[in-house]
Amino acid sequence: MSASFSVRPYLLLLPGLLPILAFMSLVIGMALSQSVGYFNFSGDSGFSLRFWHTVLSEQQFWRAFWYSARIALFSSLLSVALAYPVALWLRRPFAGSDLVSALIKAPILVHGLVAAFLYVNFISFQGFLNAALVHLGLVARPIRMQNDPYAIGVVILQVWKNMPFAFLILTGPVRAIGDDILDAARDLGAGAFARLRRVILPLTLRSLQAALILIFIGAAGDYSFQSVAGPTSLNSLAQYMVRIQQDNAGHGWNEAAVIAVMLMGLSLFGSAALAALIQFLLRRTGR
Amino acid sequence: MPPHALTIDEASLSFGRFQALKSVSFAAEQGQLVTLLGPSGCGKTTLLKAIAGFLALDSGRIEIGGHDMTGIPPERRDTAMCFQSYALFPHLSVSDNIGFGLRQQRIGEAEIRSRVGTVAEQVSLVAQLAKLPGQLSGGQQQRVALARAMAVRPGIMLFDEPLSNLDAKLRDQVRMEIRALQRQHGFTAVYVTHDQSEALAMSDLVVVMRAGEIEQMGRPEDIYRQPKNRFVADFIGTANIMPVRVIGHDAASGLHHIESPLGRLTVRSEIAPVAKTIFACWRPEDAVLVAAGDETGPNRATLRVLSRTFLGSLCDLIVVTEGENPVSFRIQMHGFTPIAEGERITLSLKPEAIRFLGEAAE
Ligand SMILES: Nc1ncnc2c1ncn2[C@@H]1O[C@H](COP(=O)(O)OP(=O)(O)OP(=O)(O)O)[C@@H](O)[C@H]1O
Ligand SMILES: [Mg+2]
Numbered sequence: 001m002s003a004s005f006s007v008r009p010y011l012l013l014l015p016g017l018l019p020i021l022a023f024m025s026l027v028i029g030m031a032l033s034q035s036v037g038y039f040n041f042s043g044d045s046g047f048s049l050r051f052w053h054t055v056l057s058e059q060q061f062w063r064a065f066w067y068s069a070r071i072a073l074f075s076s077l078l079s080v081a082l083a084y085p086v087a088l089w090l091r092r093p094f095a096g097s098d099l100v101s102a103l104i105k106a107p108i109l110v111h112g113l114v115a116a117f118l119y120v121n122f123i124s125f126q127g128f129l130n131a132a133l134v135h136l137g138l139v140a141r142p143i144r145m146q147n148d149p150y151a152i153g154v155v156i157l158q159v160w161k162n163m164p165f166a167f168l169i170l171t172g173p174v175r176a177i178g179d180d181i182l183d184a185a186r187d188l189g190a191g192a193f194a195r196l197r198r199v200i201l202p203l204t205l206r207s208l209q210a211a212l213i214l215i216f217i218g219a220a221g222d223y224s225f226q227s228v229a230g231p232t233s234l235n236s237l238a239q240y241m242v243r244i245q246q247d248n249a250g251h252g253w254n255e256a257a258v259i260a261v262m263l264m265g266l267s268l269f270g271s272a273a274l275a276a277l278i279q280f281l282l283r284r285t286g287r
Numbered sequence: 288m289p290p291h292a293l294t295i296d297e298a299s300l301s302f303g304r305f306q307a308l309k310s311v312s313f314a315a316e317q318g319q320l321v322t323l324l325g326p327s328g329c330g331k332t333t334l335l336k337a338i339a340g341f342l343a344l345d346s347g348r349i350e351i352g353g354h355d356m357t358g359i360p361p362e363r364r365d366t367a368m369c370f371q372s373y374a375l376f377p378h379l380s381v382s383d384n385i386g387f388g389l390r391q392q393r394i395g396e397a398e399i400r401s402r403v404g405t406v407a408e409q410v411s412l413v414a415q416l417a418k419l420p421g422q423l424s425g426g427q428q429q430r431v432a433l434a435r436a437m438a439v440r441p442g443i444m445l446f447d448e449p450l451s452n453l454d455a456k457l458r459d460q461v462r463m464e465i466r467a468l469q470r471q472h473g474f475t476a477v478y479v480t481h482d483q484s485e486a487l488a489m490s491d492l493v494v495v496m497r498a499g500e501i502e503q504m505g506r507p508e509d510i511y512r513q514p515k516n517r518f519v520a521d522f523i524g525t526a527n528i529m530p531v532r533v534i535g536h537d538a539a540s541g542l543h544h545i546e547s548p549l550g551r552l553t554v555r556s557e558i559a560p561v562a563k564t565i566f567a568c569w570r571p572e573d574a575v576l577v578a579a580g581d582e583t584g585p586n587r588a589t590l591r592v593l594s595r596t597f598l599g600s601l602c603d604l605i606v607v608t609e610g611e612n613p614v615s616f617r618i619q620m621h622g623f624t625p626i627a628e629g630e631r632i633t634l635s636l637k638p639e640a641i642r643f644l645g646e647a648a649e
Contacts (some may be wrong), residue, residue, distance in 0.1 A: 181376060183368075184368070186360070187436075188387050189391035190387075
């Protein structure tokens with residue numbers, strides 16, 4: 001084999017790569033340049049860091065930032081934590097396993113907004129859940145559960161929507177682990193927990209990370225669940241971005257762009273940190 | 288008397304309607320090596336998996352060291368299996384694969400490293416310790432599977448064709464290492480192989496299986512010398528099997544007289560023929576070449592050489608009877624024999640070389 005580096009194959013990739021890169025850098029570039037004062041739709045455009053200064057010194061922004069980070073973290077961890085055991089349980093087909101797996105995947109077909117309204121209906125003051133609780137005598141009067149201040153409703157919706165997604169991502173790799181490999185581990189003295197820790201988790205680490213990252217990014221940018229079911233006293237980053245854009249007639253777009261860049265940063269670094277953490281934990285316990 | 292290291296007692300097992308094991312029974316003493324021999328699909332792997340605990344018996348039982356293993360999961364049985372499919376952990380290096388069972392036993396790191404090193408040396412894998420299984424050749428992977436099982440030093444070792452992927456030289460070397468390890472640690476082994484010479488060379492007990500049943504078991508020399516039926520005779524070594532008619536028995540000399548495709552022969556057998564027409568067999572190496580005019584040897588027959596293959600230490604001949612219905616036989620002569628194809632030769636068979644099989648011929 002010749003060791004010389006050939007450029008030709010890479011050149012062939014260009015027609016495909018270029019448009020993708022162009023569109024991506026266009027969007028990111030727009031957001032970045034808007035955040036530093038360019039493309040100002042009303043008034044003069046020009047380099048300025050004042051939008052960054054305004055947004056980052058705003059306490060409400062940081063509340064929204066950490067709130068979105070928290071929701072994204074809990075949603076992704078919970079979704080994967082629920083999907084993983086189910087994927088393991090369905091690793092080997094049994095009578096009815098196809099039905100179970102179809103039922104788990106069903107939420108993918110329901111639009112998030114529809115689900116959010118159904119959920120709010122379900123838990124509302126006069127809703128089914130309260131009626132049932134009162135009827136069963138578990139509570140004396142209906143409880144207020146809608147738009148709860150801890151955003152439990154949002155996390156429930158996120159998990160409901162994303163768990164099937166995580167399940168889909170994890171199913172393949174979990175099934176790909178051969179019976180013989182697990183048998184070999186048993187034979188060498190590994191009980192159920194040791195098999196999980198030393199064989200199954202390391203072999204599915206990559207898809208575990210992929211599921212966490214995708215769900216984290218989706219949940220960090222959530223707008224609809226938060227609007228319908230989220231706490232009224234708090235904004236998610238996306239919600240906050242829209243509000244800022246609408247509230248500030250003059251430089252709304254520029255400040256919103258700062259928030260957009262921060263949201264991208266949260267998605268990027270938050271999910272990377274999460275993936276690294278999982279890898280670190282498994283490295284520590286694996287082998 | 289101490290209990291057997293391993294007892295299989297009327298073990299039966301089915302997959303759905305298909306019965307893979309049919310009332311299989313045998314026992315092995317501590318430190319013995321039992322070989323399971325039989326055609327593909329006869330249930331060898333199934334039996335090993337039942338001993339290891341991956342498959343539960345439908346009926347019968349398996350005892351290890353006198354303890355009934357029914358309901359005991361694989362991780363709590365004192366067995367280690369070398370898988371036919373290798374079943375290596377793809378995410379672990381060779382050395383971590385070999386050390387897997389030792390880490391599970393909570394042995395100190397230093398001890399693990401030294402034991403992994405020792406086993407790796409025994410199977411010539413020292414240079415591969417840092418690699419992942421995906422980076423190894425087939426034969427190297429097979430040796431990792433072997434080393435991984437041997438490293439835990441269990442009471443019972445289960446080998447499922449552990450040397451099938453190795454070249455002849457390496458196979459000899461690893462086979463000797465297995466025997467040496469067995470002498471050193473005294474484990475009991477159940478060894479599956481397709482290679483009957485391996486079975487004859489290594490075992491204390493040979494178990495010949497067919498379609499989930501044991502056809503015959505015994506010491507290698509006994510099975511080789513006195514196979515029970517045509518299947519066993521053919522499966523263990525090469526055999527010349529021929530239908531014969533028993534025409535008389537001479538009580539004084541203990542010789543049976545038979546009519547065979549080779550003419551009239553005398554047979555010295557401890558086992559009486561079970562019928563008047565019956566199958567008998569003899570081994571290719573039992574035929575002795577005699578000079579054409581020599582009238583001294585017993586059971587002489589004149590045959591024509593159909594083909595001759597020189598195999599180095601042996602000369603392999605296919606010979607046929609002359610006459611209306613020619614019957615062919617295989618014979619082996621030691622060393623170089625100056626015989627040409629088409630030549631007529633005279634053979635002599637000792638009466639004790641011919642064995643009655645326990646099957647009547649139609
Ligand atoms: N999980 C299973 N489900 C159904 N049938 C099976 C299963 N495992 C094995 N069998 C069947 O049981 C029989 C015995 O299989 P086994 O693997 O024990 O054969 P073997 O003697 O090891 O053959 P080989 O020499 O080819 O490895 C075969 O006919 C096989 O098809
Ligand atoms: Mg097999």
